[in-house]
Every structure is written in structure tokens, then in C-alpha cells.
Amino acid sequence: MARWEPDAAGRLAEAAMQLYRERGFDRTTVADIAARAGLTERTFFRYFADKREVLFSGAGTLQEFLVDQVASAPASTPPIDVVAGALAETGQLFEQRRDFARHRHALIVAHAELHERELIKLAALATAIGEALRRRGVPAPAASLAAEAGMTIFKRAFEAWVEDGKKRDLGHHVRAAHAELEGVVVGTRRPRAPAGRARRGSR
Amino acid sequence: MARWEPDAAGRLAEAAMQLYRERGFDRTTVADIAARAGLTERTFFRYFADKREVLFSGAGTLQEFLVDQVASAPASTPPIDVVAGALAETGQLFEQRRDFARHRHALIVAHAELHERELIKLAALATAIGEALRRRGVPAPAASLAAEAGMTIFKRAFEAWVEDGKKRDLGHHVRAAHAELEGVVVGTRRPRAPAGRARRGSR
Numbered sequence: 166m167a168r169w170e171p172d173a174a175g176r177l178a179e180a181a182m183q184l185y186r187e188r189g190f191d192r193t194t195v196a197d198i199a200a201r202a203g204l205t206e207r208t209f210f211r212y213f214a215d216k217r218e219v220l221f222s223g224a225g226t227l228q229e230f231l232v233d234q235v236a237s238a239p240a241s242t243p244p245i246d247v248v249a250g251a252l253a254e255t256g257q258l259f260e261q262r263r264d265f266a267r268h269r270h271a272l273i274v275a276h277a278e279l280h281e282r283e284l285i286k287l288a289a290l291a292t293a294i295g296e297a298l299r300r301r302g303v304p305a306p307a308a309s310l311a312a313e314a315g316m317t318i319f320k321r322a323f324e325a326w327v328e329d330g331k332k333r334d335l336g337h338h339v340r341a342a343h344a345e346l347e348g349v350v351v352g353t354r355r356p357r358a359p360a361g362r363a364r365r366g367s368r
Numbered sequence: 369m370a371r372w373e374p375d376a377a378g379r380l381a382e383a384a385m386q387l388y389r390e391r392g393f394d395r396t397t398v399a400d401i402a403a404r405a406g407l408t409e410r411t412f413f414r415y416f417a418d419k420r421e422v423l424f425s426g427a428g429t430l431q432e433f434l435v436d437q438v439a440s441a442p443a444s445t446p447p448i449d450v451v452a453g454a455l456a457e458t459g460q461l462f463e464q465r466r467d468f469a470r471h472r473h474a475l476i477v478a479h480a481e482l483h484e485r486e487l488i489k490l491a492a493l494a495t496a497i498g499e500a501l502r503r504r505g506v507p508a509p510a511a512s513l514a515a516e517a518g519m520t521i522f523k524r525a526f527e528a529w530v531e532d533g534k535k536r537d538l539g540h541h542v543r544a545a546h547a548e549l550e551g552v553v554v555g556t557r558r559p560r561a562p563a564g565r566a567r568r569g570s571r
Binding site: 281285306307310311317321325349351 | 447448483484487488491509510512513514516517520523524528545548549550551552553554
């Protein structure tokens with residue numbers, strides 16, 4: 166699924182990324198991208214609405230993959246674990262593309278218009294995941310909250326993954342981010358054990 | 369702070385909301401809004417960049433308020449409680465404006481271009497809150513995660529608040545949404561007590 170193919174869309178995306186890095190996003194035109202890929206502008210517009218969209222061509226595949234994963238998780242799995250499990254599995258979509266993902270991430274951070282589109286895509290993803298959870302029978306507020314929490318986990322995991330010098334896979338970072346979010350959201354609100362009971366190191 | 373004043377910006381916002389409800393967002397022009405408010409288009413553009421922005425005029429005040437609240441929370445308060453506490457306090461900004469907020473929310477849900485702008489404003493708010501937490505000494509990943517979790521809480525609380533037939537205040541809904549998120553993110557992952565120990569009702 167979503168394996169890298171030397172197809173027109175893939176060649177255009179690669180050409181675009183090369184040019185964005187060489188001369189910057191703002192100074193690259195659709196004509197430049199098409200020429201670098203050895204294709205026509207007309208072909209470019211068959212695949213992408215504009216030069217931003219090149220960086221989001223995987224969004225549809227990602228959404229389909231996640232919705233499938235959510236739908237096929239065992240019925241007894243709690244919603245947040247369904248979502249985190251699905252996100253961890255996306256490692257197989259991204260593993261061959263860590264360099265592309267790193268460069269893409271740097272562009273998105275640096276350009277407000279790309280960041281905006283990223284936000285919109287992530288919101289659409291959260292909606293799709295929330296709907297997939299509701300089809301599993303998860304009630305509406307919990308489904309949305311689990312989907313939104315999943316996006317928070319995913320953003321954090323993705324950032325850590327693209328920056329990881331040790332090249333651990335995305336699944337590792339999803340699990341770590343889930344644990345981090347857990348610690349942040351509730352760690353400090355857990356009722357404290359009464360003094361003198363079950364405290365590590367006492368006795 | 370942010371009390372409703374019969375000033376130009378406020379009159380324009382009220383006029384815009386009336387017109388959006390009467391004839392729809394798409395069929396309302398800036399000229400219509402200015403005329404309804406008894407002001408000129410020129411005045412409109414002194415306050416707002418376009419007819420979408422009218423619905424987001426409170427974003428700056430909200431951000432300033434939240435950053436202030438975060439900065440002034442006791443040093444010992446855990447980050448998520450700092451954020452949730454700040455969000456609960458926004459009730460005082462919104463209490464007089466529940467009808468406006470409800471109509472505004474309905475418009476945002478119905479119009480992709482408004483929803484996009486809402487996402488951008490919320491992301492900016494999350495960034496500002498994350499930075500305010502870092503200034504308190506919260507390390508970077510935890511600060512961002514607490515801020516993002518805060519936005520999830522806020523969106524959920526706001527929705528519940530605008531729909532609440534019992535008119536409970538926003539602070540109530542922030543606390544409820546925080547508890548809901550807590551239950552979703554970690555409730556089911558808590559290590560289960562070993563069988564026969566500390567189980568309610570045994571003995």
C-alpha cells in the first residue's frame with residue numbers, strides 16, 4: 166500500500182521537493198516542477214491543484230489506511246488503543262520516505278500556507294477516524310476525543326521520528342508519544358497513594 | 369476584559385451575525401454588513417480583513433487572556449491543570465455571548481472556509497499556550513502536548529456549552545471535558561489491580 170512508484174505523481178513530488186530545497190518554495194513554479202520531472206504542466210494539473218498540494222498527495226492514502234486499521238481492530242480494544250495502534254502501523258507507509266518526510270516537515274514549519282493546509286488535512290483525518298470509531302459503536306464525544314488525542318500523538322511522534330538520529334521506526338515514536346500524552350493529561354491528576362503505602366524505596 | 373461594548377467593531381460583528389443568519393454567509397457582502405451597522409465599508413476594513421474575520425475578532429483577546437492566566441498560575445500546578453484552569457476562566461469572557469457563540473459555531477461547522485480559519489486560530493492559540501508553559505519551565509514536548517490537549521478539551525467544552533439546555537457555564541464544561549479526555553486517553557491503560565487485591569466489594 167502506498168509503496169513508492171516511479172509514476173508521474175511520484176516523479177512530480179520528487180521534482181517539487183528537490184526544487185523547494187534548492188531554490189525555496191516561494192521561488193519554484195509549477196512549470197519548473199513539470200520541467201524537472203520531464204512532464205508537462207498539463208500533467209501536473211491532472212494530479213495536483215497547485216504546488217502546495219504536491220506535499221499532501223499521500224493524505225488520501227493515509228486516511229484510507231487509518232480508517233481500515235480502525236475498522237479491523239478487535240472489538241474489545243479500547244478506542245485510544247485502536248487509534249494509537251492504527252497510527253503505529255503507518256510506519257510501513259512512511260519507512261522508505263523518512264528523508265522526504267523530514268524535508269517536507271521542515272517546509273511545513275517554515276511556510277504558513279503549507280502549515281494551514283496541514284492543519285486542514287489533519288482535521289479531516291481526525292473527523293474520518295472519529296467516524297470510523299463511531300461505526301465501531303464508540304459514543305460521539307469519546308470517539309472525537311480519541312481521534313483528536315490520536316492526532317496530538319501523531320504530530321508529536323512524527324516530529325520525533327523525522328528528527329531521530331537513531332532511526333527508530335514511527336511505531337516506536339507513536340508508542341512513546343502516547344505514553345507522553347498519557348503522562349501529561351492524567352499523570353498528575355491520579356489520586357496519590359496514601360503516605361507510607363506502596364512508595365518505591367520505602368522499607 | 370472583552371466586555372461587550374457598543375463600539376464599531378462590536379456593531380459590525382453583530383450586524384454580520386444578523387445578516388449571516390437571515391440570508392446566509394455566502395450571500396452577505398461587506399457592504400451589507402457596513403450598511404446594517406450604519407457604518408462605511410472603509411470603517412469595516414479598518415477593523416477586519418474580510419467578512420470571515422468578523423467572526424474571529426475575539427481571538428486576540430482570548431489568546432492574551434489565556435497566556436496571562438497560564439503565566440499567573442501557582443508554580444506548583446501541573447501543566448495540564450494550568451491549561452484547563454485557564455480555559456475554565458474564559459467563562460467570564462463568553463458568558464454574556466452564548467447566543468452569539470452558538471450562532472457562530474453553527475456557521476463554522478457549516479462553512480469549510482470558516483472552519484479552516486478556526487483551525488488556524490486554534491493552532492495559533494495552542495502555540496501561544498505552549499510557549500507560555502515553556503516560560504514556566506515546562507519542557508518542550510510536555511508543554512506542546514499539554515497545550516494541544518487543552519485545545520481538544522476546549523473544543524469539546526465549547527460545543528457542549530453552546531448546546532447546553534441547562535445553561536451551565538463554560539467552566540463546568542471545561543472540567544467535564546478534561547475528565548472525559550482523561551478517561552479516553554488513559555482510563556483503559558491504567559494497570560489493572562491484581563485479582564483479589566483492592567477490588568471494590570471483595571471481602
